[in-house]
Amino acid sequence: MTAWVAPRYGGGEVLRTEIVPRPEPGERDVVVCVHAASLCSGDLHLLSGTPYLLRLGFGLRRPKNRMIGQNLAGEVVAVGAEVSEFQVGDRVFGEVPSGAFAEFVRADVKWFALVPDGLDMETAAAMPDSGMTALQGLRDIGKLAPGHRVLVNGASGGVGTFAVQIAKALGAHVTAVCSTRHLDMVREIGADTVIDYTTTDFAARGETYDIIFDLAGNRKLRDHRRALTPEGVFISSAGAPGGNWFGPIRWLGSVLLTNLFTSQTLKPLLMRPATADLQYLAELATTGSLRPVIQRHLPLSEAAAAISLFAEGHASGKTLLTASPVR
Template structure:
């Protein structure tokens, strides 16, 4: 099969399109023929091995080189073959998943319990845009934030991949939603159902003291004290991301916020979709929101599989509104 292989940390030029053996599904695994994948910060952080401090910690970054050699944490495609013990899928089924690696190739093996049927009515590209970003938004709202109808939710970074899903899911849960984004995406965030939209270049969400029950913080950029000021006394600060850096950030900011969490009344928690063990069930939940019309996919740009390095380069600029996707080599 063809796949983009990362042999050493570097720029998108380090992604080498080459031939690899097609994987064979083991016990409980499903071989998926990739029709589409998405590109996100998770991929380019792994590609560059940044922040450097993460190379010293348990996880996907190796000290001297990448542990993951075929990037791509989101896939949508068709079941090609099933391994022993698989009962819920059969060849030809349309599926989507977050295998955490392997999406930048023609085929990937996925455990059955991490796979779900594609939502009805979506293209492969739209389905591939869902798992990591929408899964993160779901965990931030449902599991970390425990959002309830009538609560006030602020989504900082509302026009990005996670943000566009978080706005919609918060509305689906009955919350009053405020989105923060740049001026060119104000109308987009309104169209997703936000009750209020703040232009981050003109309005300071931390000036609304004690206003929000939950802050879904995709963009970072504000101190912990400033964010706490915007929350109610028992509000929750859900940490998703922030401005990247070569050495420490955004990990450093997150560690600092978590360090003070035991000493403040508000709850501070990291949203970890990569470590989630209920991904298959969560994908089915997301599919339900899509099929009910409560969740739609915003795609900023589409690339061909052969353009994946360029797609990564574009996503790394941080200007995408919604998701960046790439169609698979194995066209139907």
């Protein structure tokens, strides 16, 4: 089969396609024919090997696993001997450790959920990483309840567009912070109030929020706390820039340390893939409460170019890659 591989650390320029063996399932694995895939920030970190601390686990000088890509949707073409959750022909989606940017991918069944009838593969492929990050931040850490006032900082990106819609689906009043060119899009997906950060400082408006979900990493912690209610929850899924060696570790440390000395709840978010969360997202999508925002729609054959564009930042939703299924 054909797969995108990374022989060394870098950006989109280091990627190349290779003919590699088609995978066979282990006892608890499924093999999926990839119909669509999407990019996430984790792809960039694993491809570039930054922050450098990542390389202790993923390869010091070059990636231990050259296969890239984590988010996909496709059709099951083979199942392991102990797999009862899926059968050949099922449509599935999920986030796998690696290898999604290929004609076929093999992974444990725990990484997948069924694509329900009425949901297309492209929509399903766009949801796993960003959707689960938004859901776990708002529902699990934020304990969002109907009537809560939520501010999403970085509302136009992949996670941000999901966060706005999920917060609305859970009954919140949503304030979205983004740049001028994204204002209309963020309104269209349901934000009640939209703030243009190029002209307005949300922390200086005098408004306070029950939950602040920070996806931009562009403000000091004290700014977020000033805009948070005394018992409010601050969720960090970005972190302030910290250089190539340690990345956001210093920022995350300051969040955890400050949390010990305040009535507010200040927590970083590390998303953990879960089949139940994939199923929840699929239900929201089939009922019309959730619609992934797609910024770029490219063929899988242009994955290297897509990653280079994605690395430039200023995303407006997701980058989607579609494949021509192979039998």
